[in-house]
Amino acid sequence: MVEMRKPIPVADAVRLVMEHAMPLGTEMIDLEQVYGRVLAEPIIAKHDVPPFDRSPYDGFAIRSLDSAGAAGDNRVSLTVIGEIGAGYVGDKPIGEKEAYRIMTGAQIPENADAVVMLEQAIEMDGGFTLRKPFEAGENISYKGEDAKEGELLIETGSLVHPGTIALLATFGYAQVKVAKRPVAGILSTGTELLEVEDELVPGKIRNSNGPMIKGQLNRMGIAYRSYGMAADDLDACTSIVEQAIAESDFLITTGGVSVGDYDHLPAIYERLGAEVLFNKVAMRPGSVTTVAVLGNKLLFGLSGNPSACFTGFELFTRPAILAMMGGTAPFMPRMTAKLGEDFTKPNPFTRFIRATWTFTEAGIEAVPAGFNKSNAVSSIARGNCLIVLPSGTRGYGMGDEIDILLLGSEQGVSEWTL
Ligand SMILES: Nc1nc2c(c(=O)[nH]1)N[C@H]1C(S)=C(S)[C@@H](COP(=O)(O)OP(=O)(O)OC[C@H]3O[C@@H](n4cnc5c(N)ncnc54)[C@H](O)[C@@H]3O)O[C@H]1N2
Ligand code: MOO
Ligand SMILES: [Mg+2]
Numbered sequence: 001m002v003e004m005r006k007p008i009p010v011a012d013a014v015r016l017v018m019e020h021a022m023p024l025g026t027e028m029i030d031l032e033q034v035y036g037r038v039l040a041e042p043i044i045a046k047h048d049v050p051p052f053d054r055s056p057y058d059g060f061a062i063r064s065l066d067s068a069g070a071a072g073d074n075r076v077s078l079t080v081i082g083e084i085g086a087g088y089v090g091d092k093p094i095g096e097k098e099a100y101r102i103m104t105g106a107q108i109p110e111n112a113d114a115v116v117m118l119e120q121a122i123e124m125d126g127g128f129t130l131r132k133p134f135e136a137g138e139n140i141s142y143k144g145e146d147a148k149e150g151e152l153l154i155e156t157g158s159l160v161h162p163g164t165i166a167l168l169a170t171f172g173y174a175q176v177k178v179a180k181r182p183v184a185g186i187l188s189t190g191t192e193l194l195e196v197e198d199e200l201v202p203g204k205i206r207n208s209n210g211p212m213i214k215g216q217l218n219r220m221g222i223a224y225r226s227y228g229m230a231a232d233d234l235d236a237c238t239s240i241v242e243q244a245i246a247e248s249d250f251l252i253t254t255g256g257v258s259v260g261d262y263d264h265l266p267a268i269y270e271r272l273g274a275e276v277l278f279n280k281v282a283m284r285p286g287s288v289t290t291v292a293v294l295g296n297k298l299l300f301g302l303s304g305n306p307s308a309c310f311t312g313f314e315l316f317t318r319p320a321i322l323a324m325m326g327g328t329a330p331f332m333p334r335m336t337a338k339l340g341e342d343f344t345k346p347n348p349f350t351r352f353i354r355a356t357w358t359f360t361e362a363g364i365e366a367v368p369a370g371f372n373k374s375n376a377v378s379s380i381a382r383g384n385c386l387i388v389l390p391s392g393t394r395g396y397g398m399g400d401e402i403d404i405l406l407l408g409s410e411q412g413v414s415e416w417t418l
Contacts, residue, residue, distance in 0.1 A: 005280035021323035024180040036221035037178040038326040043154040048144035053108040061112035075129040115139035157328030179326025184224040185248030191231040209254040232262035255304030285374035305374040332405040340367030344395035353387040
């Protein structure tokens with residue numbers, strides 16, 4: 001008798017996985033290596049930014065009171081007593097009707113409280129004239145206007161991107177405390193699988209899930225050990241899975257999780273004494289996605305069907321990895337869009353459809369990326385989001401408002417849209 005599995009809602013499955021995705025500790029790494037890592041300490045301003053009052057323009061640093069009464073028919077003239085390039089400081093305070101020639105980024109000299117842009121001055125021998133009065137503070141970039149010493153700027157658990165790196169560098173972090181990254185184990189199961197370089201032979205297909213998952217891990221900067229491909233042999237698979245679990249922080253397998261005669265993952269989990277969190281999710285593709293835990297390690301039994309495998313990784317594995325990395329924002333961002341195609345057939349399971357979202361005059365529209373059954377491989381190569389069609393008794397029509405989940409955005413758009 002075939003095993004009857006009870007599907008659980010996607011949200012429950014996600015919650016179960018996340019309950020078992022534990023941070024792995026912290027380490028210090030060089031600033032150069034920090035892109036894509038998760039901060040294990042907050043960034044608190046170590047000093048004011050900017051650290052001194054400075055000029056935002058190339059021009060002249062003046063005392064504003066010296067410009068009082070200046071007008072087109074009453075130009076005020078000031079004497080230049082020196083020049084301050086960025087990186088230098090003026091060596092004397094400015095006095096009455098005096099000014100420094102000053103460059104963008106240079107520290108404001110003592111007594112100056114305004115900067116005249118070069119374009120606002122008419123230069124003459126030894127100085128310049130002005131045609132308008134300047135207010136105290138005009139054209140000054142103040143100490144601490146960007147960040148104040150002691151201010152909490154970025155929280156622990158944030159993913160480091162190039163802007164974060166700029167901030168870390170600003171405060172002198174040559175080394176950064178980050179969360180450790182897990183190392184994945186990957187195993188593709190299936191007697192029908194060929195290596196990528198193999199010629200097709202009857203009944204066989206090339207392993208596309210293994211390389212795809214490596215790509216999904218690579219875009220997160222996650223290292224992996226690949227255990228290649230295993231034929232559907234229970235004993236052989238069990239020992240590879242056992243070895244892979246011992247050598248990795250978590251394991252991703254593909255295939256062999258359904259109820260077929262050669263779907264051995266359920267038996268392997270049982271043999272190893274792993275606790276199965278769920279083996280049926282009310283979603284399509286990926287309804288057979290199975291997640292188990294052994295000790296403190298998560299075992300992701302992703303479906304063999306390519307679309308289901310892709311979706312299972314994005315919905316379950318990716319947020320779990322981000323949580324293991326200490327990330328506090330592990331889930332895909334969601335937006336609302338207009339559905340670009342009819343899906344009139346009601347579905348008992350929530351559907352995730354690989355799609356492309358674009359801006360149109362009617363707002364954001366999401367158009368399915370093509371053939372979208374669980375076994376599709378062509379459509380996973382296209383698109384930038386997943387359309388979410390909740391389960392229920394009704395179908396969905398073109399133009400209906402639906403949710404989309406945004407996928408990694410390495411892919412740009414071909415035309416400037418602003
Ligand atoms: N009687 C039932 N049969 C099936 C059910 C069910 O509920 N009852 N579920 C179906 C659904 S839904 C899915 S999804 C698949 C899942 O199957 P498995 O995860 O066990 O995967 P396999 O059987 O090993 O393979 C499925 C399919 O994917 C191809 N495959 C496998 N690995 C790869 C790979 N590395 N690269 C590319 N393609 C791969 C494989 O050749 C099969 O075509 O089960 C349904 N059946
Ligand atoms: O799990 Mo299957 O991918 O639902 O079709
Ligand atoms: Mg199967």
